[in-house]
Amino acid sequence: MKAIIIGTALMLSAALSTEASNGVSSTKYVTVKPAAAQQEIGYFRIHRQKDDVSLNWSITSPADVACFIIERSFDGINFYEIDEVGCDGSPTQKYRDATAYPGYLYYRIKVKNSDGTSVTSATEMIRIVSRKG
Structure with a gap:
């Protein structure tokens, strides 16, 4: 589970930094919804x-x-x-x-x-x- 969260965070930061390197100055807010608790x-x-x-x-x-x-x-x-x-x-x-x-x-x-x-x-x-x- 920890690896999935870290991987998701890295993908989000990569997407935001790519957008910033393209010279776009708009601010985007990213909402991350927690995954539903797995029934066990x-x-x-x-x-x-x-x-x-x-x-x-x-x-x-x-x-x-x-x-x-x-x-x-x-x-x-x-x-x-x-x-x-x-x-x-x-x-x-x-x-x-x-x-x-x-x-x-x-x-x-x-x-x-x-x-x-x-x-x-x-x-x-x-x-x-x-x-x-």
């Missing part, structure tokens, strides 16, 4: 809870979240959406997948922000040997 997923954990899989995660800026997309995969490569849930305003979130069945299941969370950006969690895997109920 603090942790993402899954565990078996009876016949279901419980997903728990945390985020840095719950006020910026439009929704969470819960994704599941059977091979860890091809994911599909199983649900979309809203944010309750808390930095910690949870979801319960009641459609889990025996085998290897892979989960990840996609956080969609209100500004249109999104961030995806790391993938977590669980092995369900048999249904308990």
